[in-house]
Amino acid sequence: MNSAFERAMAAFEPAHWPLAVGFSGGADSTALLAACAARWPEQVLAFHVHHGLQAAADDFERHCRTVCERLGVPLRVHRVDARHAPGDSPEDAARRARYEAFAEMAYGEGASPAVESIALGHHADDQVETLMLALSRGAGLPGLAAMPACIRRNGLDVHRPLLAVSGAEIRAWLDVHELPWIDDPTNGDERYTRNRIRAVLLPALAQVFPQFRATFARSVGHAAQAQQLLGDLAEQDLATVGDPPRIAALQVLSRARQANVLRHWLMHSHGCGPSAAQLAQLLDQVRACTTRGHRIHLKVGGGFAEREGDFLHWYNAPPSPKTSL
CATH class of the missing domain: 3.40.50.620 (HUPs)
Known part of the structure; x- marks a missing residue:
């Protein structure tokens, strides 16, 4: 052999x-x-x-x-x-x-x-x-x-x-x-x-x-190992923020961990892969969501991220018009 x-x-x-x-x-x-x-x-x-x-x-x-x-x-x-x-x-x-x-x-x-x-x-x-x-x-x-x-x-x-x-x-x-x-x-x-x-x-x-x-194969292996660790961290953070995520719980996390857990949530719960620009916009809106009247409505992947009360939701089509509480 x-x-x-x-x-x-x-x-x-x-x-x-x-x-x-x-x-x-x-x-x-x-x-x-x-x-x-x-x-x-x-x-x-x-x-x-x-x-x-x-x-x-x-x-x-x-x-x-x-x-x-x-x-x-x-x-x-x-x-x-x-x-x-x-x-x-x-x-x-x-x-x-x-x-x-x-x-x-x-x-x-x-x-x-x-x-x-x-x-x-x-x-x-x-x-x-x-x-x-x-x-x-x-x-x-x-x-x-x-x-x-x-x-x-x-x-x-x-x-x-x-x-x-x-x-x-x-x-x-x-x-x-x-x-x-x-x-x-x-x-x-x-x-x-x-x-x-x-x-x-x-x-x-x-x-x-x-x-x-x-x-190159070694580099790919290092990247795969690091991604596995990020996936494990995202699972832990998702257990804390919930599915759908609670906005106040997201805001406690660093921006990097918010990005990691939101990317994980969107992919694993909705099969949605956000672009870097879409995810950055969503993070900005989560950070700015400090009042009950703040509205979130963003195109993310093939659907839309929406604020509903204290939570962030994702729909694969525009939801019915409503006022976020």
């Missing part, structure tokens, strides 16, 4: 069975599926999402069926409409559609056996690209923590066992085992920021900092 890929797979141990593998037919998911199928025979199945965004999508599905037959792995296919709305990111729209499809294949109608764990082929290069995108957007700790090795999403345990393995190492393993894969033609389309990072920034980083994948 010499390769980084083999070491990563040896360390991977899902908590639930059967295990699904997100299988696009690309190099990363092909290696992951083949290694999982060899290690856990008859306990692995493949999930393929047919996005319908390219003329080659049907060819991708046929390729995946052929590979799964060779590996003796059952294949589930789910077709989605991943077209993005005006103003929406095509990458984000496709990502949301993909995770919804995984959940449908895992435990939707007719899904037998039900699946609780899925492994995805994201690797070290993907992690660096995610970190670069987060830095370019001025992200906070959640963004700088990039992709977690394991997370619960849409009722599934999502595993990423290859985050310490480079794309080149994965392809080398495939070559040794003579396994075929397909290249998505959109991966070379430099209209997408992630592709430009892959084509331009990663080679430059490799020249200046040859060990950048390992060192």
